[in-house]
Amino acid sequence: MNKLKYLLSAFVLLCFASCKDDPWEDVADGGWNHERSIIDVKFEGQAGTPTITETDSETGVIELQLASDMVADMSKVRVETLTLSYKATANVASGGTIDFTKGDPQIVVTSPNGESRTYTLEMTEFTETLTGTYTISNLWVYGGTGAAYDCTKLYKPADKSWCWNGEGRGPAAEMDNYLVFTLGEILADGNTTGTCMNWAGEDAKNWDCVFAGASNPDTGKPVDLTQFYRQIPKGESTWLRNYSDGTITFTDADGNKTSCTLVPKGTYQMPNVPPIPLTLESEAFKFNLKGTEDWNNTYNDYGVFARNPVTYYIEIVKQPAGFEVPEASKTIEEPVDPEPEPEPDPEETSLAGTYSVGRLTVYGGSADPAFVNPAARAGCGTIRSGRSPTTSWQ
Known part of the structure; x- marks a missing residue:
């Protein structure tokens, strides 16, 4: 009896499964994916990071600054990068252009299941005051x-x-x-x-x-x-x-x-x-x-x-x-070679040459030491053969 119940239950489940759509069908065809968001965007001449706001399911706003002096043509501002949510598409791609000379430029993003969100670009002029x-x-x-x-x-x-x-x-x-x-x-x-x-x-x-x-x-x-x-x-x-x-x-x-x-x-x-x-x-x-x-x-x-x-x-x-x-x-200064410092006069270290004697001086004494010129004391001591201190000047 129990075996019959099991067989009957299996038959009912099989019939039910054969009557229902493929459970992975939504995954395969993207029907589950309602995402239509801009994750990031960068334009030429853009200053800093833009502020991206999703107002509701159908609209959004992107606030950004552009330096117009870095853009050749504001009617053709290049989109350098554009990052979207998974498998979403947009009416402009990286490398495309946006016309900022017209009022309210927009980017429209579409999800895989066909729903769309329109982002309005609110641009303000960035000015580098230093230039x-x-x-x-x-x-x-x-x-x-x-x-x-x-x-x-x-x-x-x-x-x-x-x-x-x-x-x-x-x-x-x-x-x-x-x-x-x-x-x-x-x-x-x-x-x-x-x-x-x-x-x-x-x-x-x-x-x-x-x-x-x-x-x-x-x-x-x-x-x-x-x-x-x-x-x-x-x-x-x-x-x-x-x-x-x-x-x-x-x-x-x-x-x-x-x-x-x-x-x-x-x-x-x-x-x-x-x-x-x-x-x-x-x-x-x-x-x-x-x-x-x-x-x-x-x-x-x-x-x-x-x-x-x-x-x-x-x-x-x-x-x-x-x-x-x-x-x-519009001149650029030519390099100027610094003037070399003059060489110092060489110190005289050689003793070679001819000299004359100018003075003889003796320092000595125990009780009252002093400097003495021997030639001025010619009467002191014994002078032999005329050899007094004054002969040193001859």
Whole structure:
């Protein structure tokens, strides 16, 4: 009886299974897949990461920033990458283009079962304010030892011409330079990078940063202060602007790096007691320097510029959009070979030669020792055959 029940149950299940559709049919034809999402997208000239929002089952919004100066044609902005949900398709693919000159550009994504979601692209203009052409209006150095005792100073290096080498390579040589910043790339983290061209100007010279030996109370020799004052590399370099910490980092052709902040025009108090005001008429690159306190050179120029410079400002003026650097100013300084120091006079170490005797001196005595000229004491002792001390002069 039980065996008959088992056979009957198996027959019913078999009939039921034969009447039902294939249970894997939905998986095979994708009927289960309603996904129609944009996971990630990147356009040429895009700044940072876009914000992708699915408003509902049929609509979505993508908020992004584009740098138009990095795009040749805003009506044909290239889609560099487009990542969709599993087996979804879109009306544009990686390598395709979107027209941002028309209102409300869109990307339509369709799921395998035919449902769609339309994403509206909300683009705002990204502007890298650093790009452009600048002239240098002033250089400032704050430094010295003993701020708490009113011993630090704020100087324009160009006003202290006697502190620097001649030949037109003092701080004033920087004043006809042009700085041209060009945007090269917007990184995934939203930071920017590009190139900086430091043209040497019509004089084709830069500040050589050499402190004159005549103003050096320590050794009387020239001192190379390049590590303090060559902060913006000569010629072409690269720059990286970090928006999280506000720094701009320059890297020269040899990989050397310098960092600064860009401060707006205004009045700043240098930390002397009492404070020393610095008034910037325009924005400036501010470099924090690492000098060495020197209490032996507290009040002189050497102590400010060479021993303990604290802050260096390069005050700049941005030129109007479209400004072109004059051709005569597009110069790069030729390398200058340093003048070799003169060889010291050789010390005379040879005893060869002819001499005459100038004086005989004897030091001696026990009770009252003294220096004595034997020739002045000719009456002392016994003189034989005319051999007195004075014969040594003959």
